[in-house]
Structure formats: structure tokens, C-alpha cells
Amino acid sequence: MSIHLxxxxxxxxxxxxxxxxxxxxxxxxxxxxxxVKDGGQQYSEDYLRMNxxxxxxxxxDDDEDFTLNQSLSIIEYLDERYPEPLRFLPNxxxxxxxxxxxxxxxxxxxxxxxxxxxxxxxxxxxxxxxARTAWAVKWIEKGFTAIEKRLQTRAxxxxxxxxxxxxxxxxxxxxxxxxxxxVDMTKYPLIASIDENCNELEAxxxxxxxxxPDAT
Numbered sequence: 001m002s003i004h005l006x007x008x009x010x011x012x013x014x015x016x017x018x019x020x021x022x023x024x025x026x027x028x029x030x031x032x033x034x035x036v037k038d039g040g041q042q043y044s045e046d047y048l049r050m051n052x053x054x055x056x057x058x059x060x061d062d063d064e065d066f067t068l069n070q071s072l073s074i075i076e077y078l079d080e081r082y083p084e085p086l087r088f089l090p091n092x093x094x095x096x097x098x099x100x101x102x103x104x105x106x107x108x109x110x111x112x113x114x115x116x117x118x119x120x121x122x123x124x125x126x127x128x129x130x131a132r133t134a135w136a137v138k139w140i141e142k143g144f145t146a147i148e149k150r151l152q153t154r155a156x157x158x159x160x161x162x163x164x165x166x167x168x169x170x171x172x173x174x175x176x177x178x179x180x181x182x183v184d185m186t187k188y189p190l191i192a193s194i195d196e197n198c199n200e201l202e203a204x205x206x207x208x209x210x211x212x213p214d215a216t
Contacts, residue, residue: 003027004028006033006047006057008032008033009212009215013071015207015208016169017057020075025085035116071107102160102171106174110144110174114177122135137182137183143174151194155194
């Protein structure tokens with residue numbers, strides 16, 4: 001099998017790539033990297049040789065002989081190399097920019113603030129479990145408030161009309177994180193509706209964290 005994905009079942013960045021691979025009907029081999037066990041398997045010498053950032057995911061395409069490590073980069077590569085059966089980004093420049101904007105709202109401004117490295121740092125600085133949760137909820141709610149407003153004039157069944165795009169692929173894992181931290185999703189009815197619609201699709205269901213072989 002030429003496509004390899006190294007990741008962690010509950011990593012939202014890995015989750016995004018799983019959704020994209022499923023939507024493109026691309027077979028791949030999954031290699032679990034446990035972010036806590038053994039001091040964090042992402043810090044092993046073998047993994048760091050492949051992905052010096054020590055983060056997940058890592059994506060390898062044996063046919064092209066290269067490795068990618070950023071989820072949005074991986075997803076856009078898949079979209080360009082495998083244009084069928086659907087495109088994650090449209091050809092129209094403005095529409096493409098708007099979709100990327102929402103995806104980056106989450107991937108750049110929301111998710112990184114509550115990832116494992118940041119939560120661990122809060123603990124190292126003396127914060128307890130309640131402090132970690134409060135921190136995550138604060139930034140997720142701030143991001144979702146803006147995204148809910150941004151999508152008001154654009155959303156249909158999904159973030160942008162009636163076709164799944166990059167924005168949906170990035171949004172759904174963040175909703176999963178929000179629920180895990182106890183965010184009240186009734187405050188974001190549009191986002192909650194999009195989440196429900198996406199999770200009716202098999203590609204999203206198969207990518208869900210609880211359906212991964214390393215889920216614990």
C-alpha cells in the first residue's frame with residue numbers, strides 16, 4: 001500500500017486527514033503513534049527522523065517518495081492529486097479563499113491553543129484539570145462564536161452550501177473536541193447542524209476517533 005498515515009486516534013489533525021482520505025476513497029495504512037504512552041511515541045528516534053516536529057500526523061506517499069506533516073497541506077495535496085470523486089476546494093478564487101479562511105480559523109487560531117502540548121504546559125505551570133478544561137473551553141467558544149457568525153450567509157447543509165469542503169473536514173474534529181471539553185453546542189446551532197449532517201456520511205463515521213484501531 002503506497003499511502004501511509006501516522007497519527008493518534010484522538011488527534012484532531014489526524015482526524016481531518018482520515019476524513020479526507022475516506023472522502024477520496026483512498027486506501028491507506030494507518031500507523032498509530034500514542035501521544036502519551038512511553039513518554040510520547042512521537043518523540044522516538046524513528047518517528048523524529050520521519051517528522052522532526054514531533055507532532056502528528058505524518059503522511060507518506062511511497063509512489064512519490066515524500067513525507068508531509070501538516071494536515072492542511074496533506075489534505076490539499078490529496079485534493080489536487082485525486083480530484084475525484086469530489087473536490088474540497090472550488091476553482092473560483094474568492095470561494096476558495098473563504099473556505100480556506102474558515103479552515104484556518106480552526107486549524108491556526110482555535111485547535112492549537114488546546115492541543116496536548118499546550119494543556120501539558122498549563123499543568124507544568126501549576127494548573128489543574130479544571131484549569132486545563134477552562135482554558136480549552138475559552139478558546140473553542142471564542143472561535144466558534146466567530147465562525148457561527150461567519151457562516152450565517154454561506155452555510156447550507158454544510159459550511160458552504162451543499163457540498164462538503166475543506167471547511168467541513170476541519171470543523172468536525174473541532175466539534176468533537178468541543179464536546180469532549182463540555183462546550184455547550186446549543187449556543188452554536190448552525191455549527192451543530194453542520195456537524196450532524198456531516199456525521200451522517202460514511203466517510204466521517206469511519207474517521208471518527210472511537211472507530212480507530214488505537215482508540216482507548
